[in-house]
Amino acid sequence: MDQPVLLTGAGGRVGQAILGHIGDAYDWRLLDREPLPDEKIPDSVDPTDVYVADITDETAVKNAMEGVYAVIHLAGDPRPEAPWNSVLRNNIDGTQKMYEAAVEAGVEKFAFASSNHAVGAYETEERTPDMYRSHHEFRLDGTELPRPSNLYGVSKATGETLGRYYHDHHDISVVNVRIGNLTQHHPPKEYERGQAMWLSYRDCAHLFECCVEADYDFEIVYGISNNDRKYYSIDRARDVLGYDPVDNSAEYTFEGEPLDEV
Ligand SMILES: NC(=O)C1=CN([C@@H]2O[C@H](COP(=O)(O)OP(=O)(O)OC[C@H]3O[C@@H](n4cnc5c(N)ncnc54)[C@H](O)[C@@H]3O)[C@@H](O)[C@H]2O)C=CC1
Ligand SMILES: O=C1O[C@H](COP(=O)(O)O)[C@@H](O)[C@H](O)[C@H]1O
Numbered sequence: 001m002d003q004p005v006l007l008t009g010a011g012g013r014v015g016q017a018i019l020g021h022i023g024d025a026y027d028w029r030l031l032d033r034e035p036l037p038d039e040k041i042p043d044s045v046d047p048t049d050v051y052v053a054d055i056t057d058e059t060a061v062k063n064a065m066e067g068v069y070a071v072i073h074l075a076g077d078p079r080p081e082a083p084w085n086s087v088l089r090n091n092i093d094g095t096q097k098m099y100e101a102a103v104e105a106g107v108e109k110f111a112f113a114s115s116n117h118a119v120g121a122y123e124t125e126e127r128t129p130d131m132y133r134s135h136h137e138f139r140l141d142g143t144e145l146p147r148p149s150n151l152y153g154v155s156k157a158t159g160e161t162l163g164r165y166y167h168d169h170h171d172i173s174v175v176n177v178r179i180g181n182l183t184q185h186h187p188p189k190e191y192e193r194g195q196a197m198w199l200s201y202r203d204c205a206h207l208f209e210c211c212v213e214a215d216y217d218f219e220i221v222y223g224i225s226n227n228d229r230k231y232y233s234i235d236r237a238r239d240v241l242g243y244d245p246v247d248n249s250a251e252y253t254f255e256g257e258p259l260d261e262v
Pocket of ligand 1: 008009010011012013014015031032033034053054055056073074075076077078079089090094113114115116178179180181182183
Protein backbone atom coordinates (compact mmCIF):
# COMPACT_ATOMS: atom_id res chain seq x y z
CA MET A 1 0.00 0.00 0.00
CA ASP A 2 1.26 3.48 -0.87
CA GLN A 3 -0.52 5.52 1.78
CA PRO A 4 0.86 6.00 5.31
CA VAL A 5 -0.22 4.18 8.45
CA LEU A 6 -0.58 6.51 11.44
CA LEU A 7 0.65 5.07 14.75
CA THR A 8 -0.25 7.06 17.87
CA GLY A 9 1.54 6.46 21.16
CA ALA A 10 4.49 5.34 19.04
CA GLY A 11 7.03 5.83 21.82
CA GLY A 12 5.27 3.58 24.32
CA ARG A 13 5.58 -0.15 24.98
CA VAL A 14 2.98 -1.33 22.46
CA GLY A 15 4.18 1.16 19.85
CA GLN A 16 7.77 0.01 20.23
CA ALA A 17 6.74 -3.66 20.10
CA ILE A 18 5.09 -2.94 16.75
CA LEU A 19 7.91 -0.83 15.33
CA GLY A 20 10.55 -3.26 16.61
CA HIS A 21 9.07 -6.06 14.48
CA ILE A 22 7.34 -4.41 11.51
CA GLY A 23 9.10 -1.04 11.47
CA ASP A 24 9.97 -1.45 7.80
CA ALA A 25 6.61 -2.81 6.66
CA TYR A 26 4.81 0.50 6.17
CA ASP A 27 5.21 4.12 5.30
CA TRP A 28 4.71 5.08 8.95
CA ARG A 29 3.52 8.34 10.36
CA LEU A 30 4.31 8.44 14.08
CA LEU A 31 2.61 10.56 16.70
CA ASP A 32 3.33 10.93 20.41
CA ARG A 33 3.07 13.83 22.81
CA GLU A 34 6.62 13.07 23.99
CA PRO A 35 9.48 13.67 21.55
CA LEU A 36 10.73 10.33 20.20
CA PRO A 37 14.47 9.70 20.63
CA ASP A 38 16.22 8.46 17.47
CA GLU A 39 16.49 4.89 18.75
CA LYS A 40 12.67 4.67 18.89
CA ILE A 41 12.24 5.67 15.23
CA PRO A 42 12.85 3.11 12.44
CA ASP A 43 15.54 4.23 9.98
CA SER A 44 13.01 4.18 7.14
CA VAL A 45 10.84 6.89 8.76
CA ASP A 46 11.39 10.42 7.50
CA PRO A 47 11.65 13.03 10.31
CA THR A 48 8.77 14.98 8.70
CA ASP A 49 6.54 11.97 9.45
CA VAL A 50 7.16 12.22 13.19
CA TYR A 51 4.60 14.38 15.00
CA VAL A 52 5.04 15.57 18.57
CA ALA A 53 1.43 16.32 19.41
CA ASP A 54 -1.35 15.66 21.86
CA ILE A 55 -4.30 13.69 20.48
CA THR A 56 -6.69 16.20 22.04
CA ASP A 57 -5.24 18.90 19.76
CA GLU A 58 -7.72 18.88 16.86
CA THR A 59 -5.53 20.83 14.45
CA ALA A 60 -2.45 18.71 15.07
CA VAL A 61 -4.41 15.48 14.71
CA LYS A 62 -6.02 16.74 11.50
CA ASN A 63 -2.58 17.49 10.04
CA ALA A 64 -1.19 14.10 11.01
CA MET A 65 -4.21 12.34 9.47
CA GLU A 66 -3.88 13.79 5.97
CA GLY A 67 -3.65 11.06 3.30
CA VAL A 68 -3.54 8.24 5.86
CA TYR A 69 -4.81 4.75 4.91
CA ALA A 70 -5.07 3.18 8.37
CA VAL A 71 -4.71 4.24 12.01
CA ILE A 72 -3.32 2.20 14.89
CA HIS A 73 -4.46 4.23 17.88
CA LEU A 74 -2.51 3.44 21.04
CA ALA A 75 -1.98 6.85 22.68
CA GLY A 76 -3.67 7.21 26.03
CA ASP A 77 -3.28 6.71 29.74
CA PRO A 78 -2.58 2.97 30.17
CA ARG A 79 -2.75 2.83 33.97
CA PRO A 80 -5.48 0.61 35.41
CA GLU A 81 -5.55 2.97 38.40
CA ALA A 82 -5.68 6.16 36.27
CA PRO A 83 -8.00 8.84 37.63
CA TRP A 84 -11.16 9.92 35.83
CA ASN A 85 -9.85 13.32 34.72
CA SER A 86 -6.95 11.65 32.91
CA VAL A 87 -8.92 8.88 31.18
CA LEU A 88 -11.66 11.34 30.26
CA ARG A 89 -9.13 13.58 28.52
CA ASN A 90 -6.56 11.16 27.10
CA ASN A 91 -8.62 8.04 26.44
CA ILE A 92 -12.13 9.26 25.70
CA ASP A 93 -11.85 12.81 24.36
CA GLY A 94 -8.56 12.01 22.59
CA THR A 95 -10.07 8.94 20.90
CA GLN A 96 -13.14 10.90 19.77
CA LYS A 97 -10.88 13.52 18.21
CA MET A 98 -8.90 10.79 16.46
CA TYR A 99 -12.07 9.27 14.99
CA GLU A 100 -13.45 12.64 13.90
CA ALA A 101 -10.21 13.47 12.07
CA ALA A 102 -10.03 9.95 10.60
CA VAL A 103 -13.47 10.05 9.01
CA GLU A 104 -12.90 13.58 7.74
CA ALA A 105 -9.66 12.44 6.07
CA GLY A 106 -11.31 9.34 4.56
CA VAL A 107 -9.21 6.82 6.52
CA GLU A 108 -10.20 3.23 5.66
CA LYS A 109 -9.29 1.30 8.85
CA PHE A 110 -8.98 2.16 12.52
CA ALA A 111 -7.46 -0.25 15.07
CA PHE A 112 -8.08 0.81 18.67
CA ALA A 113 -6.01 -0.38 21.63
CA SER A 114 -8.71 -1.53 24.03
CA SER A 115 -7.93 -3.53 27.13
CA ASN A 116 -8.62 -6.58 29.25
CA HIS A 117 -9.80 -4.04 31.82
CA ALA A 118 -12.89 -3.32 29.68
CA VAL A 119 -14.11 -6.78 30.79
CA GLY A 120 -12.15 -7.35 34.02
CA ALA A 121 -15.24 -7.72 36.20
CA TYR A 122 -16.01 -11.11 34.59
CA GLU A 123 -13.15 -12.34 36.77
CA THR A 124 -15.41 -12.89 39.75
CA GLU A 125 -14.38 -14.35 43.12
CA GLU A 126 -16.20 -17.58 42.19
CA ARG A 127 -14.27 -17.99 38.93
CA THR A 128 -10.78 -16.97 40.05
CA PRO A 129 -8.11 -18.24 40.18
CA ASP A 130 -9.42 -21.38 38.41
CA MET A 131 -10.25 -19.49 35.22
CA TYR A 132 -6.57 -18.56 34.82
CA ARG A 133 -5.59 -22.25 34.54
CA SER A 134 -5.27 -24.32 31.40
CA HIS A 135 -7.87 -26.98 32.33
CA HIS A 136 -10.58 -24.30 32.74
CA GLU A 137 -13.04 -23.83 29.89
CA PHE A 138 -14.41 -20.34 30.60
CA ARG A 139 -13.89 -18.03 27.60
CA LEU A 140 -14.77 -14.45 26.72
CA ASP A 141 -15.01 -14.05 22.95
CA GLY A 142 -15.84 -10.40 22.29
CA THR A 143 -19.61 -10.85 22.00
CA GLU A 144 -20.13 -10.20 25.74
CA LEU A 145 -21.07 -6.79 27.13
CA PRO A 146 -18.28 -4.74 28.76
CA ARG A 147 -17.81 -5.25 32.51
CA PRO A 148 -14.98 -2.84 33.38
CA SER A 149 -12.60 -3.41 36.28
CA ASN A 150 -12.02 0.29 36.90
CA LEU A 151 -12.50 3.76 35.38
CA TYR A 152 -9.65 3.06 32.96
CA GLY A 153 -11.68 0.05 31.77
CA VAL A 154 -14.73 2.30 31.43
CA SER A 155 -12.68 4.58 29.17
CA LYS A 156 -11.65 1.62 27.01
CA ALA A 157 -15.24 0.37 26.71
CA THR A 158 -16.18 3.92 25.72
CA GLY A 159 -13.45 3.94 23.07
CA GLU A 160 -14.94 0.73 21.66
CA THR A 161 -18.38 2.35 21.57
CA LEU A 162 -16.98 5.39 19.77
CA GLY A 163 -15.72 2.94 17.17
CA ARG A 164 -19.17 1.40 16.86
CA TYR A 165 -20.66 4.86 16.31
CA TYR A 166 -18.11 5.98 13.73
CA HIS A 167 -18.32 2.67 11.87
CA ASP A 168 -22.13 2.73 11.72
CA HIS A 169 -22.42 6.38 10.73
CA HIS A 170 -19.29 6.93 8.66
CA ASP A 171 -18.49 3.48 7.30
CA ILE A 172 -14.89 3.35 8.57
CA SER A 173 -13.66 -0.21 9.31
CA VAL A 174 -13.00 -0.59 13.04
CA VAL A 175 -11.24 -3.24 15.09
CA ASN A 176 -11.05 -3.01 18.87
CA VAL A 177 -8.17 -5.08 20.19
CA ARG A 178 -8.62 -5.97 23.86
CA ILE A 179 -4.94 -6.28 24.65
CA GLY A 180 -3.97 -8.62 27.49
CA ASN A 181 -0.62 -8.14 29.21
CA LEU A 182 2.27 -7.18 26.95
CA THR A 183 5.73 -8.06 28.22
CA GLN A 184 9.02 -8.46 26.39
CA HIS A 185 11.15 -11.66 26.33
CA HIS A 186 9.01 -13.65 28.82
CA PRO A 187 5.48 -13.75 30.28
CA PRO A 188 4.69 -11.80 33.46
CA LYS A 189 6.53 -13.50 36.29
CA GLU A 190 4.69 -15.40 39.05
CA TYR A 191 1.36 -13.92 37.95
CA GLU A 192 -1.29 -16.42 36.81
CA ARG A 193 -3.66 -13.82 35.43
CA GLY A 194 -0.87 -12.17 33.47
CA GLN A 195 0.35 -15.47 32.08
CA ALA A 196 -3.19 -16.31 30.91
CA MET A 197 -3.40 -13.07 28.95
CA TRP A 198 0.24 -12.69 27.92
CA LEU A 199 0.89 -10.98 24.60
CA SER A 200 4.46 -11.28 23.37
CA TYR A 201 6.08 -8.45 21.43
CA ARG A 202 6.20 -10.37 18.14
CA ASP A 203 2.60 -11.58 18.42
CA CYS A 204 1.56 -8.00 19.21
CA ALA A 205 3.26 -6.66 16.07
CA HIS A 206 1.77 -9.47 13.95
CA LEU A 207 -1.73 -8.83 15.34
CA PHE A 208 -1.65 -5.12 14.51
CA GLU A 209 -0.24 -5.90 11.06
CA CYS A 210 -3.29 -8.14 10.57
CA CYS A 211 -5.47 -5.16 11.59
CA VAL A 212 -3.95 -3.12 8.77
CA GLU A 213 -4.09 -5.89 6.15
CA ALA A 214 -7.39 -7.73 6.75
CA ASP A 215 -10.86 -6.77 5.53
CA TYR A 216 -13.50 -6.30 8.23
CA ASP A 217 -16.42 -4.09 9.23
CA PHE A 218 -16.63 -3.77 13.04
CA GLU A 219 -14.78 -6.20 15.29
CA ILE A 220 -13.85 -6.82 18.90
CA VAL A 221 -10.97 -9.25 19.30
CA TYR A 222 -8.67 -10.33 22.11
CA GLY A 223 -4.98 -9.65 21.87
CA ILE A 224 -3.15 -12.48 23.62
CA SER A 225 -0.56 -15.02 22.55
CA ASN A 226 -1.43 -18.69 21.98
CA ASN A 227 -1.29 -19.43 25.72
CA ASP A 228 -2.40 -22.81 27.13
CA ARG A 229 -3.79 -20.86 30.05
CA LYS A 230 -6.44 -18.57 28.67
CA TYR A 231 -9.87 -17.15 29.39
CA TYR A 232 -10.07 -15.14 26.17
CA SER A 233 -10.86 -16.78 22.84
CA ILE A 234 -8.62 -15.80 19.93
CA ASP A 235 -10.88 -17.54 17.40
CA ARG A 236 -12.33 -14.30 16.08
CA ALA A 237 -8.87 -12.76 15.61
CA ARG A 238 -7.78 -15.91 13.77
CA ASP A 239 -10.90 -16.16 11.58
CA VAL A 240 -11.41 -12.52 10.63
CA LEU A 241 -7.91 -11.08 10.81
CA GLY A 242 -5.75 -14.10 10.03
CA TYR A 243 -3.95 -13.77 13.39
CA ASP A 244 -1.60 -16.74 13.93
CA PRO A 245 0.33 -16.24 17.19
CA VAL A 246 3.54 -18.16 17.84
CA ASP A 247 4.19 -17.64 21.56
CA ASN A 248 2.69 -19.45 24.56
CA SER A 249 3.28 -18.68 28.23
CA ALA A 250 3.31 -22.46 28.88
CA GLU A 251 6.78 -22.51 27.27
CA TYR A 252 8.15 -20.72 30.36
CA THR A 253 8.37 -21.59 34.02
CA PHE A 254 6.08 -19.77 36.44
CA GLU A 255 9.14 -17.61 37.24
CA GLY A 256 9.57 -16.67 33.57
CA GLU A 257 12.50 -18.89 32.50
CA PRO A 258 12.23 -20.52 29.03
CA LEU A 259 11.53 -24.24 29.65
CA ASP A 260 14.02 -25.31 26.99
CA GLU A 261 16.81 -23.62 28.98
CA VAL A 262 15.89 -25.00 32.41
N1 LIG B 1 0.85 -2.54 27.67
C1 LIG B 1 -0.19 -3.33 27.84
O1 LIG B 1 -0.05 -4.49 28.31
C2 LIG B 1 -1.55 -2.87 27.46
C3 LIG B 1 -1.79 -1.67 26.82
N2 LIG B 1 -3.06 -1.32 26.45
C4 LIG B 1 -3.33 -0.05 25.76
O2 LIG B 1 -2.38 0.12 24.72
C5 LIG B 1 -2.05 1.49 24.59
C6 LIG B 1 -0.54 1.68 24.70
O3 LIG B 1 -0.14 1.22 25.96
P1 LIG B 1 1.40 1.21 26.40
O4 LIG B 1 2.24 1.25 25.20
O5 LIG B 1 1.56 0.11 27.37
O6 LIG B 1 1.48 2.58 27.19
P2 LIG B 1 2.70 3.59 27.27
O7 LIG B 1 2.41 4.52 28.38
O8 LIG B 1 3.99 2.83 27.27
O9 LIG B 1 2.59 4.37 25.89
C7 LIG B 1 1.56 5.30 25.64
C8 LIG B 1 2.14 6.38 24.76
O10 LIG B 1 1.09 7.30 24.44
C9 LIG B 1 1.56 8.61 24.63
N3 LIG B 1 0.41 9.44 25.02
C10 LIG B 1 -0.33 9.33 26.14
N4 LIG B 1 -1.30 10.25 26.14
C11 LIG B 1 -1.17 10.94 24.97
C12 LIG B 1 -1.87 12.03 24.41
N5 LIG B 1 -2.90 12.62 25.05
N6 LIG B 1 -1.48 12.49 23.20
C13 LIG B 1 -0.43 11.93 22.56
N7 LIG B 1 0.30 10.92 23.07
C14 LIG B 1 -0.09 10.42 24.25
C15 LIG B 1 2.61 8.54 25.73
O11 LIG B 1 3.54 9.61 25.63
C16 LIG B 1 3.25 7.17 25.47
O12 LIG B 1 4.38 7.25 24.63
C17 LIG B 1 -2.81 2.25 25.67
O13 LIG B 1 -3.97 2.80 25.09
C18 LIG B 1 -3.16 1.17 26.67
O14 LIG B 1 -4.36 1.47 27.34
C19 LIG B 1 -4.14 -2.13 26.69
C20 LIG B 1 -3.97 -3.30 27.36
C21 LIG B 1 -2.69 -3.79 27.77
O1 LIG C 1 -4.71 -2.43 30.09
C1 LIG C 1 -3.68 -2.74 30.65
O2 LIG C 1 -3.54 -4.01 31.11
C2 LIG C 1 -2.26 -4.55 31.48
C3 LIG C 1 -2.51 -5.78 32.34
O3 LIG C 1 -3.23 -5.40 33.48
P1 LIG C 1 -2.75 -5.78 34.95
O4 LIG C 1 -3.80 -5.23 35.85
O5 LIG C 1 -2.68 -7.27 34.99
O6 LIG C 1 -1.37 -5.18 35.12
C4 LIG C 1 -1.44 -3.49 32.21
O7 LIG C 1 -0.17 -4.01 32.55
C5 LIG C 1 -1.31 -2.27 31.30
O8 LIG C 1 -0.56 -1.25 31.91
C6 LIG C 1 -2.70 -1.73 31.01
O9 LIG C 1 -2.61 -0.68 30.06
